[in-house]
Amino acid sequence: xxxxxxxxxxxxxxxxxxxxxxxxxxxxxxxxxxxxxxxxxxxxxxxxxxxxxxxxxxxxxxxxxxxxxxxxxxxxxxxxxxxxxxxxxxxxxxxxxxxxxxxxxxxxxxxxxxxxxxxxxxxxxxxxxxxxxxxxxxxxxxxxxxxxxx
Amino acid sequence: xxxxxxxxxxxxxxxxxxxxxxxxxxxxxxxxxxxxxxxxxxxxxxxxxxxxxxxxxxxxxxxxxxxxxxxxxxxxxxxxxxxxxxxxxxxxxxxxxxxxxxxxxxxxxxxxxxxxxxxxxxxxxxxxxxxxxxxxxxxxxxxxxxxxxxxxxxxxxxxxxxxxxxxxxxxxxxxxxxxxxxxxxxxxxxxxxxxxxxxxxxxxxxxxxxxxxxxxxxxxxxxxxxxxxxxxxxxxxxxxxxxxxxxxxxxxxxxxxxxxxxxxxxxxxxxxxxxxxxxxxxxxxxxxxxxxxxxxxxxxxxxxxxxxxxxxxxxxxxxxxxxxxx
Numbered sequence: 045x046x047x048x049x050x051x052x053x054x055x056x057x058x059x060x061x062x063x064x065x066x067x068x069x070x071x072x073x074x075x076x077x078x079x080x081x082x083x084x085x086x087x088x089x090x091x092x093x094x095x096x097x098x099x100x101x102x103x104x105x106x107x108x109x110x111x112x113x114x115x116x117x118x119x120x121x122x123x124x125x126x127x128x129x130x131x132x133x134x135x136x137x138x139x140x141x142x143x144x145x146x147x148x149x150x151x152x153x154x155x156x157x158x159x160x161x162x163x164x165x166x167x168x169x170x171x172x173x174x175x176x177x178x179x180x181x182x183x184x185x186x187x188x189x190x191x192x193x194x
Numbered sequence: 195x196x197x198x199x200x201x202x203x204x205x206x207x208x209x210x211x212x213x214x215x216x217x218x219x220x221x222x223x224x225x226x227x228x229x230x231x232x233x234x235x236x237x238x239x240x241x242x243x244x245x246x247x248x249x250x251x252x253x254x255x256x257x258x259x260x261x262x263x264x265x266x267x268x269x270x271x272x273x274x275x276x277x278x279x280x281x282x283x284x285x286x287x288x289x290x291x292x293x294x295x296x297x298x299x300x301x302x303x304x305x306x307x308x309x310x311x312x313x314x315x316x317x318x319x320x321x322x323x324x325x326x327x328x329x330x331x332x333x334x335x336x337x338x339x340x341x342x343x344x345x346x347x348x349x350x351x352x353x354x355x356x357x358x359x360x361x362x363x364x365x366x367x368x369x370x371x372x373x374x375x376x377x378x379x380x381x382x383x384x385x386x387x388x389x390x391x392x393x394x395x396x397x398x399x400x401x402x403x404x405x406x407x408x409x410x411x412x413x414x415x416x417x418x419x420x421x422x423x424x425x426x427x428x429x430x431x432x433x434x435x436x437x438x439x440x441x442x443x444x445x446x447x448x449x450x451x452x453x454x455x456x457x458x459x460x461x462x463x464x465x466x467x468x469x470x471x472x473x474x475x476x477x478x479x480x481x482x483x484x485x486x487x488x489x490x491x492x493x494x495x496x497x498x499x500x501x502x503x504x505x506x507x508x509x510x511x512x513x514x515x516x517x518x519x520x
Contacts, residue, residue, distance in 0.1 A: 098449050102442050129504035135511035137452060137481055144383065144477050146392025154511040184392055187439045190428045
């Protein structure tokens, strides 16, 4: 008998929050420079990296994301001058806290990508997707209540 | 404690009689001896129900959000730990300082009725504190217990007995700070592996019934509209699966008060399921202390909190492991 259930290869769902002024433009540059990055990265454009409320990240996980990456301007280059400095503090605390609750540290990441760094954007995304693929599915931060509507 | 109670009652009635204040916030007799309830007294007659005993653990400062906006002055009795919450509320412009008369009161550590019950005293009718020992009278007999063994969790790690704010004080005896290091339990959890920590929190949080008591009692949780009241959020109520699904509520709740939490320990005190919620808040306090310098919310009513300020040389989030830069 042939084994009917073929084991599906795991392809992670990645949510990338990109700030409008640097990282989103960086992603654009990656595209126009014909640099590839994995198709399972879903980009969400935000006005500034500090627009990202911790509950956005958690909700992404609860709806089935396997990894969340937050991209913003390099510290000091924020379009709103200081936004990403606040992001940095918030995310340091949030990531440390998630790990304290037993959620894998590598699942969440912050990267600074400027508008001129198309190549870096592509490299960062490739690397992140590879790391998450190695890490496997997100099983610890899912929520049936949130998934029901799917 | 009895003498302190009498003095407080006397002072409250003086203030009300003279018309200096329109109301006094304190505690009144509850259904049982061990559950005095926070109450607002507006006349001398109402003060007959006034109590102050070893079970008055409730932090009264949050009631000022509504009370201080009423006409006339409000007097309030604050224990040392409550005074931190008071300052924090002033800092956040949630209460009107000019309308409040703060009476700093003595606190010798408050008692946990569950711990007393576990010692074999059910239906406690009175307790008498004599230093380190406590005489308990109950329907089923009298006896004595060691105070250290029946203190509320939040009092075991008491921050200290210095009022951060006061207009007058009623302190008749010397007070002692807690003996335990408040980060001990957090460190124990940090030393575990990821899987062990996950198992620990899953076990704890699946007990959550989403009664929202922790949110409602928290002096830092003072938003007029709360995200968790939105029925469209999908997370407004208890999950019908008890895997680990109340996590979002608890992570967001703890994060939202980080940098503002004074570690008053009310969340754990009111939790009907005995979830150690203070361990979530303390993790943030510990990380903030380690990464951005020691900070105690509510020490003053001015200045910025760690999350509303920054320095150019802050640690990168990817490098922070367990609250330390690797």
